[in-house]
Amino acid sequence: MNFSFTEEQEMLRKTVRGFVDKEIMPNISEWDRAGKSDPAIYTKLAELGLMGVCVPEQYGGSGMDYNSLAIVCEELERGDTAFRTAVSVHIGLNSLTLLQWGTEAQKQKYLVPQAKGEKIGAFGLTEPAAGSDVAALETTAKKEGDFYILNGQKAWISLCDIADHFLVFAYTGEKSERHKGISAFIVERSWEGFSSMATKGKLGIRAGNTGELFFENVKVPKENLLGEEGEGFKIAMAALDNGRFTVAAGAVGQIMACIEASTNYCHLRETFGKEIGKHQLVQQMIAKMEAGYQMSRLLVYRAGELKNAGKRNTRETSLAKWQACDFANQAADDTVQIHGANGYSDEYPVERYLRNSKAPVIYEGTREIHTVMQAEYVLGYREDKELNRMLPAWEQELIKQ
Numbered sequence: 001m002n003f004s005f006t007e008e009q010e011m012l013r014k015t016v017r018g019f020v021d022k023e024i025m026p027n028i029s030e031w032d033r034a035g036k037s038d039p040a041i042y043t044k045l046a047e048l049g050l051m052g053v054c055v056p057e058q059y060g061g062s063g064m065d066y067n068s069l070a071i072v073c074e075e076l077e078r079g080d081t082a083f084r085t086a087v088s089v090h091i092g093l094n095s096l097t098l099l100q101w102g103t104e105a106q107k108q109k110y111l112v113p114q115a116k117g118e119k120i121g122a123f124g125l126t127e128p129a130a131g132s133d134v135a136a137l138e139t140t141a142k143k144e145g146d147f148y149i150l151n152g153q154k155a156w157i158s159l160c161d162i163a164d165h166f167l168v169f170a171y172t173g174e175k176s177e178r179h180k181g182i183s184a185f186i187v188e189r190s191w192e193g194f195s196s197m198a199t200k201g202k203l204g205i206r207a208g209n210t211g212e213l214f215f216e217n218v219k220v221p222k223e224n225l226l227g228e229e230g231e232g233f234k235i236a237m238a239a240l241d242n243g244r245f246t247v248a249a250g251a252v253g254q255i256m257a258c259i260e261a262s263t264n265y266c267h268l269r270e271t272f273g274k275e276i277g278k279h280q281l282v283q284q285m286i287a288k289m290e291a292g293y294q295m296s297r298l299l300v301y302r303a304g305e306l307k308n309a310g311k312r313n314t315r316e317t318s319l320a321k322w323q324a325c326d327f328a329n330q331a332a333d334d335t336v337q338i339h340g341a342n343g344y345s346d347e348y349p350v351e352r353y354l355r356n357s358k359a360p361v362i363y364e365g366t367r368e369i370h371t372v373m374q375a376e377y378v379l380g381y382r383e384d385k386e387l388n389r390m391l392p393a394w395e396q397e398l399i400k401q
Contacts, residue, residue, distance in 0.1 A: 003301070009068055012053075016075035019048060024079035031207040032352055035200070037082060039162065046117020050087065055095055059107055060115035067304035070249035077253035078260075081356040082208030084250035089158045090114065092246040094121030094167050097239040101184075101227045110165050110186055122163035123243070124154040124187070124213050125236055132369050134169075134233060135178040141170040141185060141220065148172070148185065148225070150193075150218040156363070160196040160211035164189055167239070168215070169232045182232035186224040193218040204355030241314055244321040244364050245307065248300045251324035251360055254353060255293040258331040261350050262286060262338045269340075276338070285334040292327030299323055312384045315377050322370035325360040332357040 005013070023044060031037040045051055054069045055061025062068075069091065077084035098111040098121075113119040130137035139152025150170060157166075166187045173181025187194065198211035227235050263286065266277030276282050299320035306313035332354040336343035343350045361367050376382035 009071055012064070012068055013071050013075060015048060016050065016072055019044070020075055020079035024083060028080045028207060029346065029349070033346070035206045036209070037207040041083065042086065042117065042120060051090060051117035052095065052115025053091065055091070055099060055111065055115040059099065060112040066245065066307040067301055069246065070300050070304050073246045073249035074253035074256065077250035078257045080207055081205050081250065081254065081359070084246070084253065085158050085205060085208050088243055088246035088250065089123055090121050092242040093123035093239045094165070096242045097167060097235060100238060101235050105223065106186060106226070114165065119164040120159060120162055121165045121167070122157060122159040123239065124157055124166045124168040126156045127153060128155045132366060134236065137169065137171065137182070139168070139170040139215065141172050141183060143172065146222050148220040148222065150185065150187065150215040150220050152215050154213040156199070156210060157213050158208060158210050160213055161198055161209050166213065167226065169236055172229050179233035180230050183229045184226040184232040184235045185220050186226055187218065187220060191218050203358060204352070205359055240364055241317050244317050245300070245303055247360050247364050248296070248303070248317070248320040248324040251328035252293065252296045252300055254328040254357060255289060255296060255331045258335040258350070258353055259289050259293060262289065262335050265339055282338055285338060289331045289334060292331055296320070296324035296327050314384050318365065318370050318373050321365060322367060322374070326367060329357040329361050
């Protein structure tokens, strides 16, 4: 592995960090209290080319590699989890899935405007009674002539009120077929019978838009089927490999934010006649944060290198997501502890870090799901097969670089 960044990647990090410091940091406390952010932020991200950072230029993107995507996610989550989440969903779960599975016509119609930031994409898999158990979903898509009639409900969908396009998973077969009966569809917000509703009272990521999707006899043209009928579960798992990668990278950024806040406070606050950073138990917490930061970063960029090489990375991405999110949750908890009573007030950003750090431990595979996955790999109960598709030209070129 090459652990050094290219000049382009260093410039990208500097650009995103500057954007976060200018556009997000001065406003995030107000947005968090209000439970919403300024939608113009997505236009500004698009102007920087960040809404299609690793989508090939031929499809409107910036043509960078996966570790460049990781850099973007790190720096955005340093500002707030809500904005990394938006990129995770728009790029990781939606756009890269269209790139891998879409027809050329689908890519031109949906991927190109998404990569340019002209349209926003989201992902609709989770339901009120279907999370880790994907086969428990109840949304259906019945074929009638040239359309599929979509009925059902999705829950905990990021960008529910903002996105223009959604990747939606539904049963086209019988529920008894379980995973083999699920298919994927590209759904537009403007279609009759589609509606959304934001979820209120969230513990964290309050500046982000999250909620429910409702489908009441939505007519989906047959050409909006993504992949083949029955490939939905496989498509969803491929999407999660990309989504989990961005979540893990974002967790690295949150640990970074915790270290910055904690070290600053350690130098400012004094107890018993000396800076609190001089106390060994505080140093122990700082040391754990640094260890978690360095280990998480290595796991993320290792997964990124595999993705750049076009190799299967489900195991490595799962490990990175699990460990980075756990480290971030612990770092946020310790950061509040270091701040003492001040850590319990929203006058400081650290209570927001703690609230935000819990959701990534749950979504895109709970801590428990990833624990089981890793054990099964070690025990030999789970084995990943090679990618069952020819690599597209854009990915072959990336591997050659």
